[in-house]
Amino acid sequence: MAEGSGAPSYERIDRKVEVMDTPYDRWASSQGIDVIRGFFVDDLYTMPLKWWNRVGGYGVYIMLDGTGYLDDAYVCAIPPGKNLNAQRHMFEALIYVLDGRGATTVWQSSGPKQSFEWQTGSLFAIPLNARYQHFNGQGDREARLLAVTTAPLIFNLFRSEDFVLNNPYAFTDRFCGEEGYFGGKGVLYSDRVVETNFVADAINIEPVAWTERGKGNATIFFEMAQSMMGSHVSRFPVGLYKKAHRHGPGAHVFILSGKGYSLLWPEGKERIRVDWTRGSMVVPPEGWFHQHFNSGAEAARYLALKVISRKFKLQPGKIQSDVPLAFGGWQIEYEDEDPEIRCIFEEECAKSGAEVQMPKYR
Numbered sequence: 565m566a567e568g569s570g571a572p573s574y575e576r577i578d579r580k581v582e583v584m585d586t587p588y589d590r591w592a593s594s595q596g597i598d599v600i601r602g603f604f605v606d607d608l609y610t611m612p613l614k615w616w617n618r619v620g621g622y623g624v625y626i627m628l629d630g631t632g633y634l635d636d637a638y639v640c641a642i643p644p645g646k647n648l649n650a651q652r653h654m655f656e657a658l659i660y661v662l663d664g665r666g667a668t669t670v671w672q673s674s675g676p677k678q679s680f681e682w683q684t685g686s687l688f689a690i691p692l693n694a695r696y697q698h699f700n701g702q703g704d705r706e707a708r709l710l711a712v713t714t715a716p717l718i719f720n721l722f723r724s725e726d727f728v729l730n731n732p733y734a735f736t737d738r739f740c741g742e743e744g745y746f747g748g749k750g751v752l753y754s755d756r757v758v759e760t761n762f763v764a765d766a767i768n769i770e771p772v773a774w775t776e777r778g779k780g781n782a783t784i785f786f787e788m789a790q791s792m793m794g795s796h797v798s799r800f801p802v803g804l805y806k807k808a809h810r811h812g813p814g815a816h817v818f819i820l821s822g823k824g825y826s827l828l829w830p831e832g833k834e835r836i837r838v839d840w841t842r843g844s845m846v847v848p849p850e851g852w853f854h855q856h857f858n859s860g861a862e863a864a865r866y867l868a869l870k871v872i873s874r875k876f877k878l879q880p881g882k883i884q885s886d887v888p889l890a891f892g893g894w895q896i897e898y899e900d901e902d903p904e905i906r907c908i909f910e911e912e913c914a915k916s917g918a919e920v921q922m923p924k925y926r
């Protein structure tokens with residue numbers, strides 16, 4: 565056979581291959597609700613919502629720049645005295661109760677149903693692809709939920725709404741209708757990780773001191789429903805800020821209480837500042853340094869919802885969020901930060917009357 569004669573004879577087309585929108589983007593924009601984009605959201609409590617037929621309530625998608633399309637967020641409201649439609653999906657979901665009181669029932673097709681009650685501040689995970697339904701327990705006001713999910717990752721991998729939303733596979737190794745599954749029992753490990761399936765009140769839960777991340781800082785991590793997603797609550801007292809650090813995409817930082825700001829910057833580039841208060845949310849983009857400052861007159865708390873489980877890894881390697889850059893970690897120590905950062909903080913605390921408690925290092 566002559567050299568080159570085995571080459572197939574392709575039809576030639578005089579244009580570049582078509583670049584498709586991501587399946588997730590097509591799906592999200594087909595839902596009939598707004599998709600908010602950008603860097604930061606001011607206030608999830610007052611965001612306008614639209615009727616969301618698939619879910620049977622009101623909602624808005626929040627697809628912020630820093631997610632890396634690993635995860636997304638949505639806010640949904642259950643009308644007074646009503647329930648949402650029953651759902652199941654092949655993406656993971658962490659749910660935080662922004663406001664209200666109600667209950668959720670979770671079940672596998674062939675197993676018993678488990679129901680549990682929630683209120684403002686509750687946090688839980690839906691076991692992967694289990695069936696579930698939310699109920700508003702109050703007849704005179706809506707209930708508002710925040711969800712962070714892996715929908716972008718899953719839709720873009722499989723490109724099939726039917727596969728993602730109507731998949732009969734039951735992950736019974738994660739949940740098979742066990743009595744007490746959402747009862748709030750759990751264990752606290754020595755590295756501040758709680759393994760549980762329900763946190764009744766993330767606003768007031770007592771975190772564990774973690775001063776390597778900053779003076780006065782305390783944090784508690786949650787591993788729920790055998791999920792690939794993780795979450796944590798951090799608290800920092802008046803007059804203090806955390807050390808800057810960086811990591812992968814998709815950490816949704818939602819402000820539970822307090823008033824302050826965050827600085828975010830890619831290495832060597834200009835800093836971006838976002839001012840936050842209760843209800844704000846920001847997602848630091850992959851690899852960007854970010855630093856959270858409590859410049860208000862009371863303790864601040866945030867809840868981070870992300871595709872980082874401390875138990876189930878997407879990739880090997882140690883989480884090094886409290887290891888200094890000099891030792892190969894992800895964190896900038898106070899003494900190594902740009903001195904302007906301290907100056908800005910002192911000015912902001914002076915404005916709110918907060919006394920600066922930061923350690924002196926120069």
Ligand SMILES: [Fe+2]
Binds near residue numbers: 811815848
């Ligand atoms: Fe972070």
